[in-house]
Amino acid sequence: FSRIGAKKAVRDAARVLGxxxxxxxxxxxxxxxxxxxxxxxxxxCMETEEFARLYESDEDVKKVVDTAxxxxxxxxxxxxxxxxxxxxxxxxxxYIPVMQKGEGAPVVTQYDMRRVEENGLLKIDFLGLRNLxxxxxxxxxxxxRHNIDLNVYDKPQMLDEKTFESLAKGENVGVFQVESxxxxxxxxxxxxxxxxxxxxxxxxxxxxPMGSNVHNEFVDRKHxxxxxxxxxxxxxxxxxxxxxxxxxxEQLLSIARNVAGFDVGEADDLRKVVGKKQTEKMxxxxxxxxxxxxxxxxxxxxxxxxxxxxxxxxxxYSFSSCHSxxxxxxxxxxxxxxxxxxxxxx
Numbered sequence: 546f547s548r549i550g551a552k553k554a555v556r557d558a559a560r561v562l563g564x565x566x567x568x569x570x571x572x573x574x575x576x577x578x579x580x581x582x583x584x585x586x587x588x589x590c591m592e593t594e595e596f597a598r599l600y601e602s603d604e605d606v607k608k609v610v611d612t613a614x615x616x617x618x619x620x621x622x623x624x625x626x627x628x629x630x631x632x633x634x635x636x637x638x639x640y641i642p643v644m645q646k647g648e649g650a651p652v653v654t655q656y657d658m659r660r661v662e663e664n665g666l667l668k669i670d671f672l673g674l675r676n677l678x679x680x681x682x683x684x685x686x687x688x689x690r691h692n693i694d695l696n697v698y699d700k701p702q703m704l705d706e707k708t709f710e711s712l713a714k715g716e717n718v719g720v721f722q723v724e725s726x727x728x729x730x731x732x733x734x735x736x737x738x739x740x741x742x743x744x745x746x747x748x749x750x751x752x753x754p755m756g757s758n759v760h761n762e763f764v765d766r767k768h769x770x771x772x773x774x775x776x777x778x779x780x781x782x783x784x785x786x787x788x789x790x791x792x793x794x795e796q797l798l799s800i801a802r803n804v805a806g807f808d809v810g811e812a813d814d815l816r817k818v819v820g821k822k823q824t825e826k827m828x829x830x831x832x833x834x835x836x837x838x839x840x841x842x843x844x845x846x847x848x849x850x851x852x853x854x855x856x857x858x859x860x861x862y863s864f865s866s867c868h869s870x871x872x873x874x875x876x877x878x879x880x881x882x883x884x885x886x887x888x889x890x891x
Contacts, residue, residue, distance in 0.1 A: 546620045546657060551587045552576055553621075554613035562612060564605065572606055575599055583752055587617050625653050632667040640664055659821070676721045676875055679890075683882050686889035697878045708881045709738050719891060721879045722747055722872055734764045741786065742767075743873035748792050748864040757858070763790055776852055779804045779842035791859050793866040794820050800856075804844070805837035819856065819863050827857050 549557065552573050559569030575595045577585045587610065590596045599606050625646075631654055637643055641664050642655040654661055661668050680697065687693040712720070713736040715729040723732060723743075728750045737743050749760040765771040766788035773789045775781055783799040784791060791797065794816050801812035811833075818826045831853055838849035882890040 547622055547624055549616050549619050549621050550584050551590060551613070551617055552584070554587065554616040555609060557616055558612035559609045562609060564609065568605055568609060572596075572599065572609060580752070580756060583756075587614055625651065626658065626670070628670045628672050629658065630669050630671060631661055632669060637666075640666060674721075674875070676879060680875075680878055680882065683886065683890045687886055690889060697881065705881055705885070708877065708884050711884045712737050712743075712880055716884075717880075719879065719883050721876045723876055731760060731764075734761075735767060740873060740877055743876050744866060744869045745787065745792065747869045747872050747876070748866070751864060753859075753863070754792070759790055759792070763788060763792075766790070776855070777804075777842070777844050777848055779844065780852075791855065792864065793869070794863050795866050797856060797859070797863065800852075801834070804842050804852075805834045806841035807833075807837060819859060820865065824857070 555572045555576070556569040559566075559572070575593075576590050577593050577596075579585070591600065600610055601607070631637060633640060637654065641661065643652050644655050645652050656664065658668050684695055684697070687695060712723075712732050715733045717723045717729050717732060723729070723746065728746065731746055731750055735742055735746060737746065745763065748754070749763055754760050754763075762771065766773050775784060775789050780789070780800065782803065783796045787793070787796070791800075797819055798812050798816050801807040801815050802809070807815065815830050815834075817823075818830070834853050834856075835846060835849040838844040838852065839846060844852075879890075
């Protein structure tokens with residue numbers, strides 16, 4: 546479901562109230578820009594001086610914005626996840642309703658992905674990556690031109706220093722997932738020397754970690770400009786491969802089970818809430834998590850509370866390493882081919 550954002554709410558409210566286009570445009574122009582692709586809500590806009598001043602000084606603006614508050618967040622329209630497939634052991638209609646948006650359109654569930662899963666069905670996203678075809682074509686070119694049979698998944702190929710040196714210089718054109726100028730800066734700063742570094746880069750270059758400066762902290766700790774710190778010794782096993790920083794959902798699973806004493810189901814429930822950014826559900830885990838840390842590893846309550854607060858904050862941006870690893874592998878393979886067989890690859 547796509548929802549009405551703050552700017553759209555303002556423009557819609559102005560139009561429906563019969564104002565000229567100019568007034569909606571005037572309000573939209575003083576709304577703060579998105580940060581790492583995340584737009585500000587009207588509540589957040591009201592906290593900015595320029596927006597608040599316009600709201601207080603102009604009755605027409607006040608009327609439009611007050612109306613927009615009622616529109617913000619409402620569902621505007623439904624969309625279809627192109628890669629999402631729902632799997633069941635019987636016809637889907639025995640479990641949930643389906644619909645079709647016009648003749649010839651695909652049959653889709655009337656429920657969103659969360660409600661599909663709540664009804665016991667399996668939802669899988671199958672992503673078709675054109676880069677896999679590019680790799681395949683490159684390998685065929687190499688066979689035709691040089692009679693080279695290369696298995697890009699062979700371990701010796703994964704230890705190519707020249708490839709990592711190229712990435713560390715920011716030579717990223719044509720490399721899967723790391724072509725933007727922003728991620729180029731992260732490549733140069735981190736200087737990846739193994740696949741694990743690429744896995745981390747793909748998880749770090751996201752709005753949450755970057756908005757919290759975790760990406761720079763990670764780089765500083767890797768290069769020993771800052772010390773690696775753990776909130777409690779019991780976290781070393783879970784966080785040692787990311788220099789004491791919580792980055793992956795799998796680390797959260799480990800902490801929930803080994804530090805807070807959750808069973809497998811409880812730990813996965815917490816991971817789902819974090820992974821799906823259901824921050825409103827986090828408080829129900831607090832007491833059990835803190836009590837579990839005290840009982841399982843002897844952590845004092847204030848430290849356990851601080852750890853839970855960090856996890857709550859993490860709920861807005863955590864990433865799964867099982868997603869990042871295969872993407873990083875493809876990033877590495879495309880970089881390897883670009884460096885060692887540039888003609889055949891490009």
